[in-house]
Amino acid sequence: MSDTIDTLVSHWIRPEIRALSAYHVQDAAGLVKLDAMENPYTWPDALRAEWAELLRHTDVNRYPDPAAQALSARLAGAMGVPEGMRLVLGNGSDELIQMICMALSGPGRCVLSVDPGFVMYRMIATFCGMPYVGVPLRADDFSLDLPALRQAMDEHQPAVVFLAYPNNPTGNLYAESDILEVIEAAPGLVVVDEAYAPFTDASFMARLGRHDNLLVMRTVSKMGLAGLRLGLLAGPPAWLDEFDKVRLPYNINVLTQVSAEFALRHKAVFDEQTARIRAERERLGAALAALPGVTVYPSQANFILMRTPPGRAGEWFDGLKARGVLIKNLDGAHPLLADCLRPTVGTPEENDRLIEALRALAG
């Protein structure tokens, strides 16, 4: 029986899927959770009560609004989507990446991005049967290597280029002029992924409509609603009307629609929280940079990329875990990330625990 099922599976599951490892999420039970770029702050009690009341009156026997109109209008306002642009919503921006790849895939079509970058671009390209081309960032400051990008776009003619702005896992913003050059030179779409928009003043949103091949993607995950799973893709209707065709009906469930619309009506609460995270990012970054032998990279996101002294990343990661703090170990994820760790910015108390534990480990 098991021989037969193994034979069947290896015959029918595509080899590139069999070669993948499933997206791994670390077990965080009992630990200070600084591994996943979540907002550490919960909602004030009054807001929670009002939300619960709203959910009490929400019916789940009916399908949700297929176009999520109230939520879309609220999102367009909150995110500054320019007049005349269209939105498509996804079950997290991960689903939007998947919709883009599904609509673009075909013989000779590839996805291009930069490495180290957001792993889902590569994974979803693979799910959709598209080759992934990863162009290395510059080793010293993780900036875009324009000659290499031009050469790769020339050679591979990518259907879409994904650029996270700021980048994950490096935290930096690319030069605006470099991204503009990529937009000019790309043969197909360029998606600027602004998942970390709450933590930076930089954005390409206002440029939508000025370039035929530019789309901007956002998510509510990093602003404090990661559990709702909601992302948005904004751009010219000519593109978005096509992507909307591969969207599964009712992909944004009714609880998410009601809850996100409610949360965005109280956006000031989240703006205050993300402002606190931004301030803490500076304090945490300075404390980490003061550790002996540690390099801290400038971050415009809600996490910090740091490099430990050679060969210490694994030991520090384990030592932090033993002291009750979970972060992300990036050592081994990419050659440019050797000895690198990536803590998410937490509350002042959580950050203090991280700093204290690292001080003990660094000696």
Ligand SMILES: *Cc1c(COP(=O)(O)O)cnc(C)c1O
């Ligand atoms: C976290 C992250 C996302 C994922 O967003 P979801 O809306 O939670 O799926 C997308 N892009 C980048 C660069 C991210 O870091």
